[in-house]
Amino acid sequence: MRLLGHDMHSLSGAYALDALEGGAERDRFTRHLNRCQSCAGEIRGFREVATAMAFAAAARTRQLPPEVRTHARPRRTRAWVPWVPWLSGAIATASIVVAVLFGFAQAHTQQELNQVRAENQAIALVLSAPQVRLLTHSTSKGGVATVVLAADRHQLVVTTNGLPALPAGKVYQLWLIGKTKIVSAGLLPASTSGQTPPVLASGVVKGDTLGLTVEPAPGSAQPTTKPILALPLPL
């Protein structure tokens, strides 16, 4: 290995970082791996370095876990049906249902469908929580925000209707405004027919106020403009 394999061995770093191009070179290195006793340990160590780099790059995503149960045992795609009748009484929450259904209509791939389904399941959990408060409030720019607050889950779902369209490069951003800090609760997705699809926010605590501001895309770490909505959350 030292002589003949040395050149091959020096590829261990590139291999561990997935920096070998596919095909012959990768195959050759994989064959080398099978013969090289020290390689496995070395690559394991390098991958731990890579893992530390991944954790150093950690970023927030509003994604929810994929619906694994659906995956293991495929169900009917109309998994949302059971809670729709429950909601139909409340006009305001019905608008959330419409938005949720729209999400299904927009999902073109299985992947997107799974994502929508996972989001909807999480939203359904909020909507079906035992103690839910329904809040609606108009914004200072016009339009109405509808909030379903599940205090025991420390979660809420927000949808809006009739907010003015923003110029390119601007987004609506939600905030949980606490006594000592302000945390982003995500961006409002683009609206369709004036309505924005529901957004789920977690980690709501007593004393929080739900804020909505206009921010430069792709959103800000802290609000940079005056809120157009500041809705105290009864928790």
Next chain:
Amino acid sequence: MNPSDSDAFRFKSATTDRRGERDLDDLLVHVARGDQEAFEAVYDRLVGPAYGVIRRVLRDPSQSEEVTQEVLLEVWRTAARFDPAMGGAATWVMTIAHRRAIDRVRSTTAAADREHKTAEFRTPHDEVAEAVEASLDRERVRRCLDGLTEVQRESITLAYYGGYSYRQVSDLLKVTLGAIKTRIRDGLIRMRDCLGVS
């Protein structure tokens, strides 16, 4: 604001918290048996770094979210293949995440998309606003990267975060192929020692 205060985004470090790492290994063993709660716990802990590294490579947030979901589903489906003797659970998942991001970026259409994203990616706002927690990991990694030679550091970051093959890194840095592979390996050895990886 410190987003790490929020439970929703909390996760354990792969390398700083040995006990957390063992927990994660154990959770993954349960995932292999079809335990959904265990999967959700794994998801909560690893979605941030998985998405973070995938987005570094792909740059496009929505495409990155899509790949992140694919990766986590792959974890759910193939957890039985996880072997704790071969490395920790976090490393297993991050290896899958990075590899899937690379697969995506090496497909031609994604590569073209990515070029358009370069300018956006370069804006510091994006990084500052959306990089989350892991300040400890970040500091340690930064300090260790700072301890490398410039070519070592650039080779490693271009390969891992940039998703470039070592041939592309060689072109970008105008350094020979032979030198690049050695720099990557030497740099990783230094990083390994600096981070205290066994």
